[in-house]
Amino acid sequence: MSFWQILGxxxxxxxxxxxxxxxxxxxxxxxxxxxxxxxxxxxxxxxxVFTQMGNFSTDGSTRMGSTATGIGAVFNERDDWPNSGAGASHAQKRFGIDDDTW
Known part of the structure; x- marks a missing residue:
């Protein structure tokens, strides 16, 4: 399985x-x-075809913050895509990696 770094x-x-x-x-x-x-x-x-279930995908991949395993994990809800200037994503806040916690 591949590992993905999500950069915006x-x-x-x-x-x-x-x-x-x-x-x-x-x-x-x-x-x-x-x-x-x-x-x-x-x-x-x-x-x-992939189905997303939070940070997980039906291809067996998962995503934590800006790192994912498998290509299905990059297809999360819109709020889970990091975007500059918009604050931490829902997933980042859930795992405690938004800017305010560092």
Whole structure:
């Protein structure tokens, strides 16, 4: 399983893959696979389907703050994507890693 570092609207894996968030519902990988989010389900142009359950995904991946295992974990609720100037995300606050706790 790959490990992903989430950097704002970009996620980079330990294998060099990248995933860029284009909008609240659309993300694209470096190989051209497009992921579309519809509610708690994300569908990939490669035929993959993920369902999010908080910080977990049906592909067995999980996310804590800005680190994730597996590509499904980067598809969390909009509030879980870190965005500059907007304060800590819901997930970051839950795990105690927002700016106010450091």
């Amino acid at each position: 609207r970009l996620a980079v894996s330990d294998t060099g893959e990248t995933l860029q968030k284009l909008s609240d519902t659309t993300s694209v990988t470096c190989d051209g696979t497009t992921y579309t989010k519809m509610g708690s389900t994300t569908v990939g142009s490669d035929g993959s």
